[in-house]
Amino acid sequence: MSIAILCPTRGRPEEFKRMRESVEKTATSSIGIYAVSNGQDSYVPNVSVDMPTVHMWNSLCKNAMTNPKNQLFMLGADDTVFSTPGWDDAILDHYNNLEDKIHVYSFQDSRDRDGTPHPIVTREYIDAMGYFLPPIYLHWFVDLWTVAIAKANNCFTHLHDYQLIHIKPSDSGNPDETHSRIRRMGWHDRDKYVNDTCQHFLSFEKNRLGSAIMAKKHQKFLQSMPCEFT
Numbered sequence: 001m002s003i004a005i006l007c008p009t010r011g012r013p014e015e016f017k018r019m020r021e022s023v024e025k026t027a028t029s030s031i032g033i034y035a036v037s038n039g040q041d042s043y044v045p046n047v048s049v050d051m052p053t054v055h056m057w058n059s060l061c062k063n064a065m066t067n068p069k070n071q072l073f074m075l076g077a078d079d080t081v082f083s084t085p086g087w088d089d090a091i092l093d094h095y096n097n098l099e100d101k102i103h104v105y106s107f108q109d110s111r112d113r114d115g116t117p118h119p120i121v122t123r124e125y126i127d128a129m130g131y132f133l134p135p136i137y138l139h140w141f142v143d144l145w146t147v148a149i150a151k152a153n154n155c156f157t158h159l160h161d162y163q164l165i166h167i168k169p170s171d172s173g174n175p176d177e178t179h180s181r182i183r184r185m186g187w188h189d190r191d192k193y194v195n196d197t198c199q200h201f202l203s204f205e206k207n208r209l210g211s212a213i214m215a216k217k218h219q220k221f222l223q224s225m226p227c228e229f230t
Contacts, residue, residue: 001096002030003088003120004064006132007076008056009035015167016078027088032070034060035078052138052187061132065123071095072105073132074120075143079167083110087162091120094157102128102213104150105157106143107164117164119146125155128212129205138187141195145202152206153213 005023009016016035023031051059057075064070072091084107091105101124109117126132129149133142150156182188 001071001092002032002067002069003072003074003091004032004034004061004067004070005074005076006057006060006064007033007035007078008053008060009078012078018167019076019078019080019082022081022083026082026085028086029088029092030069031088032064032067033076034064035076053182054133054135054137054139054142057142058132058135061126065126071123072120073123073126075118075133075146077118080118081165081167083165084162087159090159090162095122100124100155100213100216102153102209102216103155103157104146105159106147107162108158108160110163110165117143117166119143119150121146124216125150125209128209128216134205136194136198136201137191139182140188140191145195145205148202149206149209153210155209155213 007016007019020033023033061073064073072095087107094105095101095103101122103122104125105120106117111117121132134145137145147156
């Protein structure tokens with residue numbers, strides 16, 4: 001069983017290298033890093049660097065799911081660093097002990113004590129929802145949306161003891177070319193509009209995941225019942 005980190009990157013090979021090296025230093029289990037770039041690093045076929053970031057994450061996830069060993073899928077970014085050893089063991093141990101495998105995880109955010117960045121979702125969550133990340137977004141708000149759905153259904157674990165450091169916070173410091181490019185393309189403004197006006201859809205998605213969890217529990221109950229024929 002392994003964790004797949006899905007990491008779009010564009011023109012930032014040094015940052016991607018730093019992220020990858022931080023995984024190698026802090027993880028002990030099998031970690032697969034699926035990346036798409038402009039040819040300077042790892043490349044996944046059939047994923048364009050010109051498509052919106054969320055679409056790249058979903059495309060990378062689709063590719064990663066072809067490997068049956070991958071059971072957890074993480075929203076990755078090249079401007080982050082894994083700083084706490086053993087984060088992979090913590091997630092895998094928790095996952096293995098779950099009775100219902102539909103679940104979402106998050107690390108401690110270096111930007112905000114209560115923040116929940118970069119959700120890690122189980123294969124069962126993707127099967128239930130039909131997507132890794134909500135495709136109504138292009139870049140921002142996907143983490144908050146995913147976590148909100150999981151929290152509403154009590155299937156979310158925030159791993160406070162394991163920190164993910166953002167080297168270049170998106171809302172402070174000196175924005176780099178990638179940040180500026182996304183702003184120029186209007187993705188932030190468009191996603192903010194979607195986030196502000198689609199709360200009814202968020203409620204629908206919370207209920208849809210809840211129904212999937214209840215259906216799983218009902219199925220397990222039926223399977224545990226003895227079969228009697230008269």
